[in-house]
Amino acid sequence: MQVPRDISRESLGGAPGTRVPQPITVNGRGEVSNAIGNLGHAVGSLADVLARRDVERQEEEDERASFEASIAFDDFTRTAYHSMVNLRGADAIGIVDNARKTFQEKIREIKSGLANPRQQKTFNTLAESHSGTILDKLAAHEVKQEWQRKADTLDASLISKENKVRDLALEGSPEEAAAEMRLHLDMIERFYPGIDTTMDRNKAGNALLKAYLNEVVEKYPQEITQAAGVFQAAFLEDGGEIGFNGRLPAEDMARLLARAGQKMKLERDRTMKLVKQQVSQLAKDDLSSLRNTGEGRPDALGTIMELMGPEAAALHAEDQRYSKKQFTVSRSLETATPAEAMRILDGLKPVSGEYGFARNQDFYDWAVSFHEKEMRQDIAEAKDEVEALMKDDLSSLLYTGKGVAGAVDTIRARIGDKTAAQHAEKQAIALERFQALQSLKSADPEQAKAILEGLTPIAGAPGFAEDQDLFEYAVSTYQDIAKALTTDPAGYAASVLDEEDRTSEQILEEQRRLGVPEHAVSVLPKAQAMSIVTALESSGNLADSMVALQQQYGADNWPIVYRDLVNAGLSPETQVLASMDRPEQANARKVIGEGVRTGEKAMKELLGSEANIISASIDDAVTEEMQEFNQTFLGGGYSRERFKQLEGYTRAVKLGIMAMVAKEGVEVKDAAKEVVSAVLNSQYEYPEINGYKFRVPATYDQRLIERRAKFAVKKMSDNIQVLVPSAAYSEIPKERQKEVYVQSLRDSGYWVTNETETGLVMFNQLGEPVLFDNGERYEVLFDHLINPPNGFSIKVSGRPE
Known part of the structure; x- marks a missing residue:
């Protein structure tokens, strides 16, 4: 295998100019070129020659393995580089660290597959050199993307400053550009305090200016051509000042121009797409406003003409005409009568074969649909x-x-x-x-x-x-x-x-007609009764006031009026004083009146140190003297009204006795006899029937009342309710229970003086009032017992018996 000797670092992706050690060349016969003759002269023995040949063969094998591994690593890094250098913005941040880690892992992986340390060392030297070159390129790309990302976040208010820096750079004034850049950084620091500007400001300014000039190279190919003799192909490292000499190399210029042309085309496409979107939205807003208000956007047609041309403007003008027509027709239909609406629709029918028939037909269909919708809405x-x-x-x-x-x-x-x-x-x-x-x-x-x-x-x-x-x-x-x-x-x-x-009389009669029970009828409305009570309580001459009321309402109605006053809150003491209207009661009325006005507490103060003893004596005397009067309250069961009535009499008597003892020095027993006689015993008689006493005012004939009351018991009507528990009659047939109950009342029923002392109420052995079938009490009035209505011997609660 022939391994090339002249392998440059540049061919492996390294920096140009660095030479790689040349390997020994092996010929086709497997011998070492030029070495045989030299070794033949230098080595005397065949063993030495063979030993050196083995060494050289091993060295050749090591070099070949190292370079094959280097070529594999070169392919890997190139692939990684192209995938990373295409990353933009935030995605490019951190690519150097990621690449370094990836390359180191790949180096370790390849080294582990090599046969000996010499192969590993040679490969490591080549790989480190090549990866360093790639990392330098990625670092430059990452820096550029980092600054580009930061530049992209700047506020629009800084654009004018950026334009000025760009213009200064194109004009070949780097010092002014650097000064403007420093001002630019001041603005960045003020508006974007999160950006770090603490590094050397010249270096930062040059780095940012470098990014802008790169942008100029890509965006402005014509300017680059004109300034080809001005700009240097690359900037100095480490933030050095920007230099200007020579021309851009032809291949770099061609590359930059091609990139700039491609980018400008993309920008033109994006700009045209944005313009179309804006024009489309403008047209929609204009037509919608015309349809609904009759007024469109005044700048719409001119803007479309300027941006899209006369053809697009003509089409939009036609759309405007139909939209305005929609507004006019819709408003007319909304207020038109049915006949007027039909005339409007007839006028909109398209003519067969006319120009624009399809659109006119669509408009007519819309108008008909709109009218039908309005009609449905009006009906609804x-x-x-x-x-x-x-x-x-x-x-x-x-x-x-x-x-x-x-x-x-x-x-x-x-x-x-x-x-x-x-x-x-x-x-x-x-x-x-x-x-x-x-x-x-x-x-x-x-x-x-x-x-x-x-x-x-x-x-x-x-x-x-x-x-x-x-x-x-x-x-x-x-x-x-x-x-x-x-x-x-x-x-x-x-x-x-x-x-x-x-x-x-009419008020009483109306109540009876409406079903109010006789014992519940009233003469005075509640508000009127309360007003009269207030006046009576403050009256200086109570007896005269009561006499005037009796005369006003008449003798027949007075008992009911008096009951209305009691129900309205007439105090028990005032009730006693009001009832003492006879001349022989004048002195007792005066004494009791003084006692009521003075009050029990003040009376005790008048009695001195023995007040409590005297008060107890008075209580005993009152109980003794009022014994017969109190018995008339025993058989009627408890009721609030009757209890208040008894309490009132007792309190009035006690205050009268205390007044006589304290102010006149009368003995307790004598005072008690005098007051009780004047207040009670002189006013009432106490007849007794079936073991129960009841009170009869002295103005009536006590014997006649007693005789007729007994007769009313013996001749009791049977139209009454059976109030005795049914268990008591369990052995009596149901149809005879009322008969038995009525007979028991005739034998042992008793009378109790009613609350107004105008008559008697019948009670049974259980202490309950006897009721008629209609719920009214079995009650007889003293006036009816004395003077029965014509044709009847007795009048029982308005019922002839």
């Missing part, structure tokens, strides 16, 4: 508006009795006669239901029941949901009415009566 809007109108109208009729003015006429004009007629029928139904709801306000229980039954929805019927809502509203309304009749019956009754009919 009208339907929505009319449905909302009908809903509001019916709802207003149902709950207020007044609908939306002109609703039927509006529906007829927007939708048609059929829908208007249907709505008129619904209006009549809604008004009828409104009247039914209104009648609930003045309906008695039977009438209310009938009204609610009439409004009950029918399952599965059309409009069930609406009927159910109405029914629930009616029930809620009646519940509110029932609540008002419970909490303020007189106030509600007055609200449904005309103003001229709001007399006490």
Whole structure:
């Protein structure tokens, strides 16, 4: 195998001028050229010749293996170099380190396959030299890409400075260019503080200027040709000053010009593509604005003419005409009547065979589609508006009795006669239901029941949901009415009566008609009763005020009025003072009044150090003197009203006794007898029936009341509710239970004075009031026991017995 002796480093990718040691040449017979004769003269023995021949043969073999390995490494590095040198920007950063590692790994791999250290050493020398050259080239590429990457990130405001540096370089003024570059770096440092400019600024400036000049070489081939005698082919190393001498070598100039031409073509293509995109967007914006507003972009046609030429401008002008026509036609169709719309569409029909028929047909189809869409939208809007109108109208009729003015006429004009007629029928139904709801306000229980039954929805019927809502509203309304009749019956009754009919008798009669139980009827609306109570509590002459009220409302209504005042908050003490209206009670009323005004705490201070002892004595005296009065409260069970009534009497008596003891020096027992007699015993009689006492005001004939009360028990009606637990009658047939219950009441029922002391209420053995079947209490009034209505012996809670 013939191995060439003249192998340069340049042929292996190394630096030019470096010579590689020449190998020994072997001839075709396997002998060493020129060496045989020399060795023949120098060596005397055949053994020496053979030994040297073996050595030389081994050396030749080692050199051949080393160079074959070097050639393989050369191929590997060239392939790696071409793949790495094509990387740009951020992708090129770090390629030197990556290549160095790759080359070292490849060197180790090839060395491990060589036979001996001499082959490995020779290969290593060649490989290190060649890889160093490649790494130098990659380093230059990486530096260039790094600066190019940094330059690409600079703000657009620095472009003018870059242009100035480029111009100075082209003009052959490197010193001025370097000065401008330093100013440029100052701006970079100010706007991009992340870039490191702490290195030698001249070196940095020259390196960056080198990048710009490379860019000039690639972008401006004509300028390069003109300045061929100015620029040197390469820059000095290590940031040295830029030199200018000689011309660019012809092959380098050709290479640079070819690269510049290729790059300029790519830039022209990119620029044209960008221009087309911008012009396309401009045209779209212009036509869309014309279609929707009638006004396009004023610069559109001129810009297209300038950038794309007259042909493109003419096509766009035609598009503008159709877009403006679309705007005009669409606005006309939006406000046109059906007849006008048809005339507009007829005018747009294309003429057969005319120029532009296809486009005119497309425009006509668009206009028809637009008109149909507008019609559908108008119908949908009208339907929505009319449905909302009908809903509001019916709802207003149902709950207020007044609908939306002109609703039927509006529906007829927007939708048609059929829908208007249907709505008129619904209006009549809604008004009828409104009247039914209104009648609930003045309906008695039977009438209310009938009204609610009439409004009950029918399952599965059309409009069930609406009927159910109405029914629930009616029930809620009646519940509110029932609540008002419970909490303020007189106030509600007055609200449904005309103003001229709001007399006490009419208010009472209206309550009874509406189903208010007799014991719950009122003369005074709650607000009026509270106002009267406030006036009474602050009155200086309570007795006169009470007499005036009695005269105003009459003897028949006074018991009810007095109950209204008690329910409105008339204090127990004021109730006692109000009841003491007889002349013989004047002194006791004065004493009790002083006690009430002074108060128990102030009274005890007047009593001095023995106040607590005296107070305890007064409590004992009150219990003793009021014993018979207190017994009248035992049989009625507990109720808040009765407890407050007893508490009021007890407190008024105690304050009166304390006043007599503290201010007049009367003994406790004497004071107790006097006050209790004046307040209670002189005002009441205490009859007893079936072991229970009840109070009868002294103004009535006690014996007559007692006799007729007994008669009312013995002759009790049987239309009452059985309140005794059914377990007590488990052995009695159901049909006889009421009979047994009524008989037990006749034998052992008893009377309790009612809360207003105007009559008696019957109680059973369990301490519960006896009730009629309709829920009213079994109650008799003292006035009816004394003077029964004509034709009846007794009047029991308004019922003839």
